[in-house]
């Protein structure tokens with residue numbers, strides 16, 4: 032166990048899984064070279080290399096059952112007995128089983144050598160017999176001496192029974208650090224069994240893990256044994272991977288453990304001498320609970336039943352398809368199962384999405400467990416609908432919502448429908464890349480304080496922010512909620528995590544999700560030390576914060592935990608980041624007042640949900656949850672690893688990096704929001720630095736969202752997107768003027784990464800060739816194009832203000848507006864007019880009035896945010912932006928007619944005058960915005 036490895040290997044969180052595979056591959060190459068030499072000095076050197084490489088693999092393999100120490104031992108024996116061919120044969124099988132992951136379903140076969148000789152088997156017979164069942168690994172943490180582990184492993188294996196649903200292999204470790212390392216690195220683990228009495232420190236050299244642990248532990252392990260680490264380990268395991276089952280084996284009274292608050296979340300506590308079969312059954316039933324998919328399981332059964340349908344869904348059972356002369360190809364394409372699984376019935380065990388009481392209810396409850404919420408609602412019309420449901424459920428007409436102007440349009444429309452008044456806050460712009468970042472907390476606080484000063488705080492109901500943004504900006508969700516609750520303790524939060532649902536399954540991202548932050552806040556509010564901190568703040572700033580007191584804005588506020596409510600909603604497009612069918616979405620509820628609002632929530636569901644929900648989408652939501660609970664950790668880690676590889680490969684490739692680069696946190700987040708100083712996710716930083724940034728920085732970048740600058744290669748975003756699709760079959764999501772957004776998810780493999788790089792190399796070579804063969808004029812044209820794309824970028828317009836006609840308090844200073852009245856004015860053509868974008872009339876009106884007020888939402892794609900909303904006064908910067916815009920798709924704008932405006936007469940203005948009143952003089956919101964170059968403006 033006491034092997035030394037480089038710190039960049041074993042305890043490098045994201046690369047360790049890949050590093051292990053790479054080491055196996057390297058060993059394979061050495062063995063290959065050795066096998067090619069019959070004897071001599073070179074053969075001896077290669078053999079020595081094999082010995083050394085095997086030694087280096089040991090610390091990795093102590094944490095895994097496959098290939099594990101057992102196979103390493105066999106390999107060592109072969110190397111020591113001078114058997115290069117035998118070594119190579121076994122290594123090739125191991126390597127291919129590892130990369131294809133086939134050992135999970137063929138673990139009974141792989142270890143036989145090519146002759147099928149049973150003498151070469153290194154896995155026990157029991158494993159071969161159980162090959163067809165799903166496979167996982169279980170970590171046993173024990174104080175028993177290492178010499179006893181082989182017999183303990185055998186004892187665990189002997190517990191297997193033919194009727195077991197699954198098969199697992201035990202992995203033994205003997206201390207806290209190795210246990211945590213195994214939980215981090217062994218993606219096959221589903222359960223952890225902890226015997227009390229083990230020591231803390233690992234004999235491995237783990238500087239990164241140790242420094243991370245030192246910053247997290249509430250005790251100093253060097254100061255001696257603080258007692259038993261069992262419950263501390265259980266808590267740490269749950270922090271890293273909450274979905275794992277943890278079973279404790281205690282040598283003291285079980286009741287003593289259960290009454291300890293740290294025992295929350297333990298699956299079972301056993302008295303150590305109890306029947307081992309009980310432990311075995313507990314492990315299996317824990318996994319079975321996660322495997323169960325109540326709705327999908329039932330739908331499969333339903334599809335097998337002979338059902339006569341007299342309801343309105345001819346496609347159900349497929350007879351209209353398969354008996355047709357003309358549409359049989361549809362049946363052949365999808366196969367009969369799809370049609371057998373279609374129904375419009377809510378009987379026959381199918382449950383109703385609108386009033387779930389059976390298996391849909393159970394599936395939703397299981398999703399709540401998996402995603403850390405109190406309740407989950409499945410939605411089959413996308414997060415566009417989920418957002419509208421939440422707005423409607425929470426808001427009454429006239430309520431104020433503090434909302435990112437740059438948020439998805441479903442929020443804007445949701446507020447129109449609910450009659451709520453948006454108070455738009457601005458994200459910091461990244462002008463250089465024609466995109467926005469996220470909304471600084473300061474802007475949100477300022478809005479709340481302004482509303483408080485104006486006596487309108489009681490009308491503020493909701494704060495809505497997008498986490499993470501399209502381009503990957505992740506909020507400090509906990510801090511935002513803490514500081515806002517300090518100003519208004521009953522605020523409700525809607526975090527639009529359309530893109531971030533997967534984040535629950537990464538210990539890095541989880542604290543920055545809505546539900547992750549809610550969990551830590553819940554714990555903090557219950558901690559007496561937190562109240563003490565609050566009381567100190569109260570002493571200095573007072574219980575009722577004074578909006579005029581400048582310190583309030585500058586201080587990192589915390590709420591009074593005795594009165595602050597945790598009312599948190601999260602929406603996620605499960606289909607965007609997990610294995611759900613398109614439009615599969617979830618609303619996660621963590622609202623301590625939900626019981627009082629449940630009826631309103633139901634009404635919102637009734638308003639927006641289809642009464643004919645798609646059963647396949649519901650089933651896929653159920654299955655997506657199962658997958659994430661069982662392998663989400665591994666898949667998300669893989670997606671992050673792939674993203675980091677893409678960043679590294681592109682930004683360091685000698686040719687590709689001449690024309691393309693993936694933006695770093697330093698380029699995507701102004702320095703003032705990155706106090707940790709983290710500049711890059713791949714250069715000069717470790718995962719411990721990245722974790723510090725997660726704790727300290729106002730915004731961090733989700734590494735899986737990669738902004739690739741293509742303007743420097745002479746392509747605008749749309750052009751490059753089309754090139755990748757047309758010539759290389761590479762699809763992507765979003766573009767800006769000079770960039771495209773690539774995204775890795777749980778579907779990507781290392782081959783996808785390699786293919787992307789290959790394509791970029793090819794395109795870069797093409798550019799080089801054109802520039803070389805085209806001579807000076809080609810180079811000059813290229814430079815001009817690059818300059819136009821990267822330097823001549825339009826300023827991004829801020830939200831100006833609502834016209835006085837739509838302001839509750841036109842004389843006041845706050846920004847909220849009655850967008851709904853403006854929206855409906857546009858329905859009456861007699862109250863509207865059009866004006867052509869290029870017409871000089873626009874410039875005249877900007878100068879002399881009357882004020883131009885938008886009748887519509889105007890949303891260009893890209894960037895995809897509304898540059899005008901109904902009732903908004905149109906100012907010069909918005910017109911300039913529209914005029915420079917070179918995109919074809921602009922929702923709410925018909926170029927042949929021009930901008931649709933509300934007529935001055937409808938606004939109560941006379942033809943030639945501009946709007947008067949205090950709002951006119953008030954320019955853009957008094958928020959601090961920061962340009963891409965970091966300058967405050």
Ligand SMILES: Cc1ncc(COP(=O)(O)O)c(C=O)c1O
Pocket residue numbers: 412413414415416418438439441497501527529530604614616
């Ligand atoms: C931030 C955000 N929220 C919500 C949505 C809507 O999600 P859906 O496509 O699931 O309706 C999107 C879609 O792109 C989005 O980007």
